[in-house]
Amino acid sequence: MRNRSLTSRILLNVLAWSIVFVIAFPLVWMILTSVKPQFELFRIPPTILPQEVTFEHYHRVLVETPFLKYFRNSVILAVGTTVLVIVIATLGAHSLVRFSYPGRERLAQLVLFTYLLPSVVLIIPLYLLMVWLGIANTLFSLMLAYTTFALPFALWLLRSFMQGIPQDLEAAALVDGASRMEAFVDVILPQAVPGIISTALFTFILAWNEYLYALVLVNTDEARPLTTGVMNMLITAFNIEWSLLMAASVMMSLPVIIVFALLQKHLTRGFGAGGVKG
Amino acid sequence: MAEVTxxxxxxxxxxxxxxxxxxxAIRSGEFxxxxxxxxxxxxxxxxxLAGLETPTSGAISIDGTVVNELAPAKRDIAMVFQSYALYPHMSVAQNIAYPLKKRGVSRADRDxxxxxxxxxxxxxxxxxRKPRQLSGGQQQRVxxxxALVRDPRVFLLDEPLSNLDAKLRAHMRAELIELHRRIGKTMVYVTHDQLEAMTMSDRIAVMHDGVLQQFGTPKEVYETPANLFVASFIGSPGMNLVKGELRAAGSGLAFVRGDLSLPVANGGTAGAAVTLGVRPEDITLGAGPFACTIRVVEPTGHETIVMAEAAGETLVARAAPDSQLVPGQVVPFAVRAQRLHAFDADGRRLPLVFAQSNGA
Incomplete structure (x- = not known):
C-alpha cells in the first residue's frame, strides 16, 4: 500500500511538473532570449543560459521605438475599459438582482446571449459605427468596443456575486436614512469588493491582451496599444527583430503579472463566491 | 409620539x-x-409601514399623514431585522452611528x-469589534x-428574538418590556411566538392568510377569541375544539356531542352546528358529571399535561403536578361553563352562555 501510494505520488509529481515545464518554458525562453546578445541567438548548438547578459535590447526598445507611447495607450485603454465596465456592471448587476420589473430574467439571459456571438462577426459593424460616430481611430473607440464584449461576462459574474448579499442589509440602510444610491455605495459595494476585484482583473487582462479589434479599429500610432504596436514595429515582411521583440514582450507581460500577483487572493475568493449563494 | 393607521x-x-x-389603528406609545x-x-x-414595500391599495399614515409614497428614510422610523442586518464591514460603533451619519449629525454628537x-x-x-466577532445575543443588542440611537417616531421589530436561544430570549423579552416602558414609543413587533406577543404587547393583532383576525389586548384575545383560528392559535397547549350541534333539551337548548351534553343558558338556535372550545385549564379532572379515559400523562414539573378521551374526542387538560393519574384510568371531569367558547359553522364566535351542569 505504502509503496503504491509513493509511486503514484511520484508519477503525479512528474506529470504535474512536465505540464508546468511545457507552460513555463516559452516564458523562461522569452526572458532568456531578451537578455542574450544578438550574436548568441542563432548559435548552433544553442545556449540555454546566456553566456553574456545584456540589457541593450531593453534600452533600444525604450529609447529608439515608440514603445512607451504604446505602453501609455495600453494603460489608458485597459484602465479606462475596466473603470467603464465596473461602473456599468455593478449598477447593472444590482438592478438585475434587486429591482423587479417585467422581463428581468429574459434581459439577463439576453445579455449572456450576446456573449455567444463570435467577436469577429462584430468587427465590421462596430468599425462602421465608430466611423459614423466620428470616433474611429481613437482610444475611446477601442474602449467602447472592449466594453461591449467584457460587459456580459462582468454582469453575470457580479450578478451571481450580488445574489449572495443579504437583502436586509440594503433595507436596513434605507430605513437608517440612506437614499437608494447611498445604500448601494455604503453597504452593497463594500460587500461586493471581492467580486468587483475579480471582474476588474478579468476585464483588465482582456483589454490589455486584445489584438484583433486593435488591429482593425485603429491604424494610427497615436491610438495603437502594445499588442498591435509591437507587432507593427518589430515584425516586418523582411525581418523579425527577435531580441527586441522578446524584450518588449517581457515588459508587456510585467503589468499583468504584477496586478495578478497583488490581487490573486481576492480573485480566488471572488470566483469561489460566485458559485455559492449565501 | 406617533399614531399609526x-x-x-x-x-x-x-x-x-x-x-x-x-x-x-395603533395608538401613540402603544406596543x-x-x-x-x-x-x-x-x-x-x-x-x-417601513416603506420597503408599497401597498397595492389603501393608505398607511403616521400621525395623520399618509406615507405611502414616502421613502423609508423620510418616515422617521427605526427597524430591527430578524437577521439583524448589521453592516459586516463596519465596526459596532460605526453600525450604531450610521443612522446619525445619514442624518447629518456631527461627529462629536455622534460619538x-x-x-x-x-x-x-x-x-x-x-x-x-466587527459584527462577525460577536455572539448572537451581542449582535442582537447592536x-x-x-434603532435606539436616533429618536424615531415608531420602532419596528421583525422577530428580533427568534435567533436567540431560549434563555437569552426570555432575558431580552424582559429587557424590551422595560425599554418600552422607559421610552414610551410606539412599537410594532412582528412575531410568530404567542408567548412573546402575550407577554409584551399592549394589544395583539392576530393575522392569518393576510387577513386580520382579531385586534385586542392579550386578555381579550385569550379569553374571547373572535374566531376558531384565534382560538386555536393562541394558547399552549391549544384549546380543545369539539364539533357538535345544538339540540332542544328540556325547556332550553343543549350542546350535544355523542354522550356529552352541556346545557345552554342563553342564545343559539336548535339544529345549528357548533364547535365548542375548552381551554385545557378549564377542564377539572377528578370530579364532575362527565367521564374520560386517560391516554397520555406528561409531567412538565410545574404542571402535568393530560391527554384523555371522551365522546370519541381527544381532550387536553392541565392537572396539578402531584396528580396521580395513570394511562387507561377512567376519571370523572367537569368543565367551567362560564369559560367555554362556541363558534358557528363558519368559525365565528357565537354569543352562547352555558349553564354549569351537574349531571350528565
Whole structure:
C-alpha cells in the first residue's frame, strides 16, 4: 500500500511538473532570449543560459521605438475599459438582482446571449459605427468596443456575486436614512469588493491582451496599444527583430503579472463566491 | 409620539395576495404585536409601514399623514431585522452611528450618542469589534442599539428574538418590556411566538392568510377569541375544539356531542352546528358529571399535561403536578361553563352562555 501510494505520488509529481515545464518554458525562453546578445541567438548548438547578459535590447526598445507611447495607450485603454465596465456592471448587476420589473430574467439571459456571438462577426459593424460616430481611430473607440464584449461576462459574474448579499442589509440602510444610491455605495459595494476585484482583473487582462479589434479599429500610432504596436514595429515582411521583440514582450507581460500577483487572493475568493449563494 | 393607521391596506405580489384590506389603528406609545403563523402577511405589513414595500391599495399614515409614497428614510422610523442586518464591514460603533451619519449629525454628537446607547446596552467594550466577532445575543443588542440611537417616531421589530436561544430570549423579552416602558414609543413587533406577543404587547393583532383576525389586548384575545383560528392559535397547549350541534333539551337548548351534553343558558338556535372550545385549564379532572379515559400523562414539573378521551374526542387538560393519574384510568371531569367558547359553522364566535351542569 505504502509503496503504491509513493509511486503514484511520484508519477503525479512528474506529470504535474512536465505540464508546468511545457507552460513555463516559452516564458523562461522569452526572458532568456531578451537578455542574450544578438550574436548568441542563432548559435548552433544553442545556449540555454546566456553566456553574456545584456540589457541593450531593453534600452533600444525604450529609447529608439515608440514603445512607451504604446505602453501609455495600453494603460489608458485597459484602465479606462475596466473603470467603464465596473461602473456599468455593478449598477447593472444590482438592478438585475434587486429591482423587479417585467422581463428581468429574459434581459439577463439576453445579455449572456450576446456573449455567444463570435467577436469577429462584430468587427465590421462596430468599425462602421465608430466611423459614423466620428470616433474611429481613437482610444475611446477601442474602449467602447472592449466594453461591449467584457460587459456580459462582468454582469453575470457580479450578478451571481450580488445574489449572495443579504437583502436586509440594503433595507436596513434605507430605513437608517440612506437614499437608494447611498445604500448601494455604503453597504452593497463594500460587500461586493471581492467580486468587483475579480471582474476588474478579468476585464483588465482582456483589454490589455486584445489584438484583433486593435488591429482593425485603429491604424494610427497615436491610438495603437502594445499588442498591435509591437507587432507593427518589430515584425516586418523582411525581418523579425527577435531580441527586441522578446524584450518588449517581457515588459508587456510585467503589468499583468504584477496586478495578478497583488490581487490573486481576492480573485480566488471572488470566483469561489460566485458559485455559492449565501 | 406617533399614531399609526392602516386604512384598507392591500398588498399583492402578482396574483398572490399577502395582505387583504387591513384596517388597524395603533395608538401613540402603544406596543402592538402582529402575530400569526409564517406566511400570514405580518412581515409584509411591517415592511409596508417601513416603506420597503408599497401597498397595492389603501393608505398607511403616521400621525395623520399618509406615507405611502414616502421613502423609508423620510418616515422617521427605526427597524430591527430578524437577521439583524448589521453592516459586516463596519465596526459596532460605526453600525450604531450610521443612522446619525445619514442624518447629518456631527461627529462629536455622534460619538456622545453612540457611547450613551452602548452604555445602556452594555456594548461599551465591543465598540471596535466587527459584527462577525460577536455572539448572537451581542449582535442582537447592536441591532437594537442602531434603532435606539436616533429618536424615531415608531420602532419596528421583525422577530428580533427568534435567533436567540431560549434563555437569552426570555432575558431580552424582559429587557424590551422595560425599554418600552422607559421610552414610551410606539412599537410594532412582528412575531410568530404567542408567548412573546402575550407577554409584551399592549394589544395583539392576530393575522392569518393576510387577513386580520382579531385586534385586542392579550386578555381579550385569550379569553374571547373572535374566531376558531384565534382560538386555536393562541394558547399552549391549544384549546380543545369539539364539533357538535345544538339540540332542544328540556325547556332550553343543549350542546350535544355523542354522550356529552352541556346545557345552554342563553342564545343559539336548535339544529345549528357548533364547535365548542375548552381551554385545557378549564377542564377539572377528578370530579364532575362527565367521564374520560386517560391516554397520555406528561409531567412538565410545574404542571402535568393530560391527554384523555371522551365522546370519541381527544381532550387536553392541565392537572396539578402531584396528580396521580395513570394511562387507561377512567376519571370523572367537569368543565367551567362560564369559560367555554362556541363558534358557528363558519368559525365565528357565537354569543352562547352555558349553564354549569351537574349531571350528565
Amino acid at each position: 392602516f386604512d384598507k391596506v392591500r398588498k399583492a405580489f402578482g396574483s398572490a395576495v399577502a395582505v387583504r384590506e387591513l384596517d388597524l 402592538v404585536s402582529l402575530l400569526g403563523p409564517s406566511g400570514c402577511g405580518k412581515t409584509t405589513t411591517l415592511r409596508m 456622545v450618542r453612540v457611547a450613551a446607547v452602548a452604555a445602556t446596552l452594555q456594548l461599551g467594550a465591543l465598540l471596535d 441591532a437594537l442599539g442602531r
